[in-house]
Amino acid sequence: MLEKLETHLLLVEDNPGDARLVEVMLKEAGSFRVTWIERLADAVTQLATTDHGIDIVLLDLSLPDCQGLDTVRTIRRTAPTLPIVILTGFDDEQLGLKAVQEGCQDYLVKGQGDANLLRRTIAYSIERRNSEEEREQHAKRLKRILKQTVQAVSLTIEMRDPYTAGHQRRVAQLARAIGQRMNLGEDVLDGLETAAFIHDIGKINIPADFLARPGQLSDAAFHVIKAHPRVGYDIVQGIEFPWPVADMILQHHERLDGSGYPNALKGDDIILGARILAVADVVEAISSHRPYRPSLGIEAAIEEVRKNAGVCYDAAVVEACEAVVRNREFEASEGSDSTAPALFT
Numbered sequence: 001m002l003e004k005l006e007t008h009l010l011l012v013e014d015n016p017g018d019a020r021l022v023e024v025m026l027k028e029a030g031s032f033r034v035t036w037i038e039r040l041a042d043a044v045t046q047l048a049t050t051d052h053g054i055d056i057v058l059l060d061l062s063l064p065d066c067q068g069l070d071t072v073r074t075i076r077r078t079a080p081t082l083p084i085v086i087l088t089g090f091d092d093e094q095l096g097l098k099a100v101q102e103g104c105q106d107y108l109v110k111g112q113g114d115a116n117l118l119r120r121t122i123a124y125s126i127e128r129r130n131s132e133e134e135r136e137q138h139a140k141r142l143k144r145i146l147k148q149t150v151q152a153v154s155l156t157i158e159m160r161d162p163y164t165a166g167h168q169r170r171v172a173q174l175a176r177a178i179g180q181r182m183n184l185g186e187d188v189l190d191g192l193e194t195a196a197f198i199h200d201i202g203k204i205n206i207p208a209d210f211l212a213r214p215g216q217l218s219d220a221a222f223h224v225i226k227a228h229p230r231v232g233y234d235i236v237q238g239i240e241f242p243w244p245v246a247d248m249i250l251q252h253h254e255r256l257d258g259s260g261y262p263n264a265l266k267g268d269d270i271i272l273g274a275r276i277l278a279v280a281d282v283v284e285a286i287s288s289h290r291p292y293r294p295s296l297g298i299e300a301a302i303e304e305v306r307k308n309a310g311v312c313y314d315a316a317v318v319e320a321c322e323a324v325v326r327n328r329e330f331e332a333s334e335g336s337d338s339t340a341p342a343l344f345t
């Protein structure tokens with residue numbers, strides 16, 4: 001790509017004297033093209049066009065149609081990747097700091113500094129914004145890779161156990177929808193979804209012939225199956241997830257009244273993520289087809305958790321789950337790809 005010969009600067013400044021001074025200083029510094037605009041609304045119109053060609057915004061915080069940090073927020077909303085340098089008459093470091101927290105690259109006070117300082121500030125701000133943008137893209141890519149890796153692990157478990165194919169993916173979908181209904185933050189939802197995708201990872205330790213044998217199981221076989229939350233915890237606990245994924249996996253068969261396993265935890269000793277997983281897991285399992293029975297239907301699934309709300313299952317989670325199903329934010333599996341014996345959920 002050809003290096004740009006000049007830097008195109010959008011100067012948003014309502015004082016003609018100040019604007020003229022900046023233009024003179026930048027002319028002195030060389031290699032600048034300045035577009036001067038007096039009102040924020042006009043700057044927004046200019047930046048909203050796809051081929052504006054602007055490299056940086058030099059922004060006054062006191063404009064006829066907008067004041068203070070709102071000017072920054074408006075520009076950031078319109079052109080999120082563009083570097084912004086504040087140029088203001090207020091010698092107020094606190095305001096400068098706040099502007100940087102809002103995403104500005106730097107802060108200049110009118111009447112302080114010369115053409116060289118202005119040129120260097122602009123060059124540095126463009127460089128800094130470019131490297132921030134690269135870091136943001138890199139972080140997004142890593143997040144995508146993490147999600148794809150978790151999904152690959154999820155598929156691996158299910159390939160070994162065709163009766164549960166698709167179960168974890170649908171539990172993840174339902175758990176996220178429940179979490180959204182409960183107004184949990186996007187980051188918490190990401191953690192919930194991650195744990196749901198691999199909540200049965202501990203089943204890797206269950207002999208394949210147990211998995212292939214639907215119906216009644218011996219006490220010994222059931223004992224082995226009941227170990228899967230602990231095995232899953234042991235597999236995952238060394239990964240530095242930014243969420244309590246291992247604990248959600250460990251606790252997804254715990255019940256509020258202490259009747260669950262492996263630790264017979266009660267009430268709030270069970271973390272919220274695991275209380276959501278528990279409901280999503282049971283509702284998905286009951287409403288899905290099994291090799292030995294057709295789907296019992298989403299109504300039966302909701303009835304099961306509703307009658308045990310406040311006893312086995314968190315009442316607020318059950319209520320959110322019901323709302324999700326009623327609003328068709330989750331559809332029960334129609335096909336035969338989820339065929340896990342209910343015991344294995």
Ligand SMILES: [Fe+2]
Nearest residue numbers: 199200344345
């Ligand atoms: Fe499970």
